[in-house]
Amino acid sequence: MNVKDLEYFVAVFDEKNFSKAAMEKNVSQPTITLAIKRLENEFGARLFIRDHSHQRLEPTRQGSQLLIHAQNMLTELGIAKKELAQMTSGKVRLGLPPIIGNYYFPKISPDLFRSKLINKIETVEAGSADLRLRLEKGDLDIALLSSLSPVIDDVLKVELFDESKFKIIVSKNNPLAQKDEINFSELKNENFIVLDKGFVHGKALKQVSHHAHYRPHIVYPTTDIHILKSLVAENVGIGFLTESAISKTDQVHSLTLLDDDQPTFYMSTAYRKNKILSDDEQSIVDLLQKELSRSS
Incomplete structure (x- = not known):
């Protein structure tokens, strides 16, 4: 299956029109049409029907179902690209909300320094809601999060360290x-x-x-x-x-x-469940959980 076909399919689903989807993706209309035909042959299902009265395409039930999986697959592929590129940098992107950054990170900095990990960390400061979204998108490796209830997330592995x-x-x-x-x-x-x-x-x-x-x-x-x-x-x-x-x-x-x-006010460490941690990332997670729990 061609990844581009899935991207074109999502564009057609959003625009409800082959021509508009082609303009959005900067390709010819026949390219879009052929991509949809390939997917319909691949899955043995019709994905769109033409609504002549409104001059637009309407997704079938099968098309709507495929959209859910297509979006998930494209999201995961995007995260995979970010993760593989990040692995070559040798850096660990750590998200810090202002309060935790100001009052907890200084407590663990000496241990990070002694473990020779401090120079491998790139800190990103933002609110917890933003950091959580960045984690899920693959724009961060690890984050400390604050919340008003213990975080339960299908995507993230979250461990409470203080409240x-x-x-x-x-x-x-x-x-x-x-x-x-x-x-x-x-x-x-x-x-x-x-x-x-x-x-x-x-x-x-x-x-x-x-x-x-x-x-x-x-x-x-x-x-x-x-x-x-x-x-x-x-x-x-x-x-x-x-x-x-x-x-x-x-x-x-x-x-x-x-x-x-x-x-x-709950405070937790978090990273994606499907992320294979590097040795440095695992050391940082272990140190964060150990030292933050001790200092609480």
């Missing part, structure tokens, strides 16, 4: 700094500084505020944890942050939330 609760942080000059515990409902009139889209914090905050029956007043969203803490320290507003991202050196005071059904 923590969310806390409210306030300036040490804020009257709330006199407390150590608080209900979220008591913060209805406060100004919030929060992490922007791409962080699981947004979903967690939405979950907590939903149970408290009000929408927090957000005065400033940011993608930078250090800016968030600095603004909170200056008493511009209060913050909502996972306990894992709060250290003793921060110039803020943290409060434990007393609400029931609070979200949990």
Whole structure:
């Protein structure tokens, strides 16, 4: 079977027209027509029927079924190309969400250095949702992921290494700094500084505020944890942050939330299940799991 035939088939399915599919793929219409005929002969099934009233092609049930498999095969072939090319580079692409990158990666860097692995790692920083998608597409080899529930994925092998609760942080000059515990409902009139889209914090905050029956007043969203803490320290507003991202050196005071059904911040290592790890990649995965679990 010709891979190009599958690509042309997907184009015809999307465009519902031989000519438009040919234009998209920059080939002649007869090339597209012959590709579809070859596939129909290969599978012994008619893949499209012509809808004369609308001047377009409509996929048959067999054509719709083939599309699912064709897309999966083309996706896997694309990942295979990336993986084989990456193997020759000698590098390991490691995805790091900002919080885990800032507060966990430094803990394992000395071990990576002693194991002579640190120079083989190319780090990619992004939100966990983006990193997870990149892993599945073959654009990353390994990633550390954060989530609000343990990750269950048909494509990825995921191992939990730590979990923590969310806390409210306030300036040490804020009257709330006199407390150590608080209900979220008591913060209805406060100004919030929060992490922007791409962080699981947004979903967690939405979950907590939903149970408290009000929408927090957000005065400033940011993608930078250090800016968030600095603004909170200056008493511009209060913050909502996972306990894992709060250290003793921060110039803020943290409060434990007393609400029931609070979200949990889960942290995991992940890589594709069908990926054959190199010796370096396996060493990095083992070291990550060992050291991160120890430091949690």
